Amino acid sequence: MEVTMKRFTVLIMVFALLAAALPAQAASTGSIGIYAAAVCKDTATVSVSGTSTWTTNRVRVRVYVLNDKNEYKLHREAFSATFGSGDFGFGLIVDYSDKPVAANKAMRLDVTLQRQSGSGFAEVMTVSQYANAVDQLCKDRCALTITTSDKAPANGTVTVRTHYGSYFRPEGRLHAAIPVTAGRAIFSTVVAVPCDWSVRVWYYPSTGKDRTPRLLPSQYWPGEFGVSLSNPAIPYVGSFAKGLPATRPLEAGDPYAPK
Secondary structure (H helix, E strand, O other): OHHHHHHHHHHHHHHHHHHHHOOOOOOOOEEEEEEEEEEOOOEEEEEEEEEEOOOOEEEEEEEEEEOOOOOEEEEEEEEOOOEOOEEEEEEEEEEOOOOOOOOOOEEEEEEEEEEEEOOEEEEEEEEEEEEEOOOOOOOOOEEEEEEEOOOOOOOEEEEEEEEOOOOOOOOEEEEEEEEEOOOOOOEEEEEEEOOOOEEEEEEEEOOOOOOOOEEOOOOOOOOOOOEEOOOOEEEEEEOOOOOEEOOOOOOOOOOOOOO
C-alpha cells in the first residue's frame, strides 16, 4: 500500500511538472486609437488604427452632443464592416444630416473596438475625443489629415489645393491655408474637400533667402505627387526635406507668393 501511494505521489508530481512546462496559451488582445477626427454640422469622420488578435472584429463610433444640462447625450452611432485579426486602419463616417447640429456645438466621439462573442459583440477598448462642430456641411465630402515626417525649416504657410492645370506650381482650388512655425511638424485636418480629386500640399517659406514654394510630396511619391481622395478620411504624409520646388512662375494674385 505504501509503495502504491508513493507511485501515486510521484505521478502527481510528474503531471504537475509537465503542466508547468507547457507554454501558456496567449490571451487574445486588441487596441484602438483615433488618428484624426473631423466633426461637421451634418457628419463626423473618424480615422482609426489599431490591432486585434480576435478572429472577427468591428468598430463602433458614437457621437454625443452636449445639452443644456451639461450632459453628453447620444446623437448617432455607426459601425464598420467586420474585419479579421491583425493591424487595421480606416476611416468611418457617422451621418446625422437628418438631424444636424449647430456650428461650434460641443461634441464627444466614443470609438470602440468590438470583437465577436457568441451571436453578438463584446467591447474590447474605447477611446474618446472631444471637438466642436465646424461651420461646414460635409456630407458626400472628404476629410484630409495632413502630417509631416519632419519639422519645418522656416516659418511659412502650407496650402491645400485640389489640383488642376499642367504647370508644376501651386494651382487649383484652395481649400485651406495652414500657418507653419519653424521647428515644428504639421498635424492638421481639413474638412469638406471634394472627393475623387487629386490633392496637393504646397509649402511657402516666409523667411530665408530661397522662398520658392515647394510641393510636399505625399507618401505615394514617386508614383504620385499628392493623394487621390478615393477614401473619406485619407491621410497625407509629407516631408519638408523632400520638398520639390515649383518650376513655373506663380499665378498672378497668389496671396502666399514671396514678396
